[in-house]
Amino acid sequence: MTFEARPDIPDRLTSRRADLLKSWQSLLLVVLVAVFAINSFASPYFLNVWNLSDATFNFTEKAIIALAMTLLIISGEIDLSVASIIALASTIMGFAAQVGVGTPGLVLVGLTVGLACGTFNGLLVTRLGLASIVVTIGSMSLFRGIAYIILGDGVYKGYPADFAWFGQGYVWWVFSFELVLLLLLAAVFAILLHRTSFGRTIFAIGNNPVGARFSGVRVERVKFLLFLGTGLMSGVAAILLTSRLGSTRPSIAFGWELEVVTMVVLGGVSILGGSGSIIGVVIAAVIIGLVTFGFGLLNVPGIVMSIFIGALLIAVIALPILYRRLRWRMGR
């Protein structure tokens, strides 16, 4: 039986949540415009196409992982090992570059390591039925730990010259390869999630895994594929980041898992699974990137921004709950 996705059928039976999701996206857009306006008032350097183009590097790599993470979180699982996958992939790519592997080989290595890590997580979660949060806390230590074993306190440099294009190159005018790739992948993920039967099964699994299984969805297989997805996208991010930095240390991308999860949650995806949209996550990624960039222009230290990100993460989940309660109270 084919199951066609129709936009007029809400993701959840309670239409109020679907309404909230819609209003959430419009709210995000308002916030985005506000951030843009405040930034352009606060700093004279903000409204410059090249500066804005630079600003996109703040979020492109993380947003690419956030796309795959969105699908995984909607299905009710989570992957906290993504940043460590970047570290491991980048380290092995550095090792490969050291022994003389060329640019196409390095890309292949990065993607393969990402897929292998995703397979590892996916098998543990789906075959052994383990909780993804503990499994990926474990593999988070394991993957980065392997990077430390290989590299210690050393550093890999000396990537081939043409390898730098992925992280530093421009496709056309101010549009960097990273930004174009993000937009392309966002379109692919949006179609996959919102316009295919595979996407519908992800929502079904997130809302009710038992019900989905009784409806003939191969829950384990879908979840396994989604773990492959976060692994692969982490591999892609590893290629972009390594190419942009031009060097690898085992501490690379430390703490990124938090920022990726923040993007996804800020984008209106329910952390409990079952609802969310790609466009919301993309807007959220742009907001976080522009805020970070704006703070940077105003010389606010990075760790102070992390207070903001942490507070944002909590506020974003707390506000809809408070709003719903308020409405419920007013309705009585």
Add this chain to the structure above:
Amino acid sequence: MRLLPKSREAILLTAIVALIVAIAVRFPAFAAPANLASALNDTAILIILALGQMTVILTRCIDLSVASNLALTGMIVAMLNTAYPGMPIPALMVVAVAIGAVLGSANGVLVWKLDIPPIVVTLGTLTIFRGLIFVLSDGQWINAHEMSVAFKALPRLQMLGLPLLTWVAIAIVAGFSVLVSLTPLGRAFFAVGGNPTAAVYAGIDVGRTRFYAYCLSGAVAGLSGYLWVSRYAIAYVDIAAGFELEVVAACVIGGISIAGGIGSVAGAVLGALFLGVVKNALPVIDVSPFWQLAISGAVIIVAVISNARAERKKGRVILKQAAVS
């Protein structure tokens, strides 16, 4: 029902003893009482934090903010000490516990009153607390010479052959054993995690119990903040960064189920000791300390797999089906 957790602790104890014996065969000095005592002292803070984390995990929650809480409280206490060197150390410890409990209660309120998933709350407070240290200290370090002599001396005080730090850990282990097995609150932790719906019918306030678990976890994190800063005689933004994972690892290795309701004080302590022995053994057998992260990751995964096996045997699924029909 009680047989399985017990056998699990026996397995862990055997593993720890086997590890020590295996290393002692080649490096006899490793098993010398003095060396084992210092390994225990090195693990004291991990044991304390693991016990706090255990109560949170028992209620089906998780507290990832403990290391940031530790660092923030440690920084505040160190700043207090530099500003008022005359302040008695026991008073400072009370302040540390109080600050830690307040920080923990912030997690607790968000989980209790707003129903925000624990992982999100504590990931958020993890970064917020860490950022606050920077705001408070302006990124400055507080070095050994700025701290008072008494401040640094307390954890090193020898009593009956063991440093006070170890005694504090032993006292807290004793306290948690009593709390968990003999008080209504301790039993409520298990009830809430084992079956929240049944706990409500038994007259237990699930949210409030979780709140208390977070306060407890925060309080011991605050105390550990003082112990950490005074023991290593330094306070800066990044102390104990990432330590929360080691704490969760100790609990998981100790057989505390992340799904809640299953675990024991002995398990948490043995889990922490296992990590402590591994950490202390690596330099002895001449393995680079860079291996430690990967080893603890691998051990977490192995422990999670064996936990899942143990829980499955218990027949949770049957209970669930009975509840549905």
